[in-house]
Amino acid sequence: MKITSLVTGGAGFIGSHVVNHLLKQNHQVVVLDDLSGGDKENINSAALFYEGSILDVTLIHTLFDEYKFTYVYHLAAYAAEGLSHFIRNFNYQNNLIGSVNLINASVTHEVKCFVFTSSIAVYGTNTLPLVETQFPQPEDPYGIAKYAVELDLINAHKMFGMDYIIFRPHNVYGRHQNIGDKYRNVVGIFMNQILENKPLTIFGDGRQTRAFTHIDDIAPYIANSVTVPEAYNTVFNIGSDTVYSVEELAKAVSNAMQSELHIERLEKREEVTHAYANHSKFDTVFNPKKHIDLETGLLEMAKWVKTHGSRSSKEFQNIEITKKLPSSWRKPLKQ
Structure with a gap:
């Protein structure tokens, strides 16, 4: 049976590595990315690439209709946690509403498992090390959006039986x-x-x-998670x-x-x-190297x-709130 996986954010950092590992496992991989933070050069040429947004409901259902995805790996997000205070509408549209669009399509098209990269931002200030049994108390709109998606996945599983796996990575770095x-x-x-x-x-x-977590310590496990029955309908901290x-x-x-x-x-x-987080649960289920x-x-x-080489940082063009915005994030005055 052919396994076909959708990877949102597959031109981005973590997503492009997950794509590579899925291809090694002989998945047919479809990448959906709007290139707002990713780069075409990151995309493995063996994957099928569609430039577009997870806010485009028509495009999403077109892809689901055509490819009949077995699995969805949802990594698309605007992950600027500190900036999220000042771009609240943008944050919730991209990180929450876009995710719900994918969940709706996955339920309708009977996807076998929805793999979601959340964040330890959902915990907020909590007892350290952060552990999955703690009650999340996110302190910024980014963390709030991530936790809302987690709750929606849990609800979709209870209501419609769609399986999910949630990972909460943190401070990942590396190639791409x-x-x-x-x-x-x-x-x-x-x-x-x-x-x-x-x-x-x-x-x-x-x-x-x-x-701080190297990309090779998380990407293979995210990609392989759908083959681990014990991982289904569970939340995992993942990282260093x-x-x-x-x-x-x-x-x-x-x-x-x-x-x-x-x-x-x-x-x-x-x-x-x-x-920083406790990873005992992840270690028990995945036995990482x-x-x-x-x-x-x-x-x-x-x-x-x-x-x-170096890259120029683009100014975020649609700051919604300027009150308390750090001065280093303010647009430079035109000379």
Whole structure:
């Protein structure tokens, strides 16, 4: 039986890696991506590519009608957590309404399993390490949207019997990451700043802590999850266990890029100060191989980044609220 999988966001960072792993498993893969954050060069030539939005309901149902998808891997999102406070409508349209469009189509077309990449942003400030049994308390619109999609999937399973798997990754880095986006992906931001001979910008004192996860520690498991019966209708934290402060990360990135450390401190922004997760549940079900340590992962990404060069960050054009918007995110005045 031919297995056909839809990967939304398949031209993006995590999505493109998931596509590669699905192709290795002999899936026919259809990629749907609007290229707002992804790049055509990331897409494996063996996949079928459609440029379009998950807000385009007609396109979605056309694809479902034509390909009769066995599985849906939903990775399309605008994942600028800090910026989401100031682009609330855009955030909910792209990260919630678009997801619901896909869930509706998946129920109607009897998809066997809907795999969703959520985020540990759903937890907000919570007891550390974050664990799946905790009650989510998202503190920004991005996390709220992700949690709403999780709840909708649970409801769709209860109402219509559609199976799902939810992953909550965090702070993922590696090859194919869009380093030209000043609003998200701190490792990419730092490496791009070094390529442009700029200081590394840190919001506040740099004591915020995160666990940074190499792409190869999550993408294969997301792709393979539909073959793991114990994973169905379950939520998993997925990622690294080793915690670093943002300032420690800046030093590690500078070392990987063979650059002297220069830091520029910016005003503190509204964000969860400490966020890292427990992965015991994931480890029990998936029995992953040993994680790639930060030094090794950064060296690999640095090699890729140097080969591809720096990228200019585009200003987000439709800021909806300017009150409390960090000054570094404000559009520069025209000369």
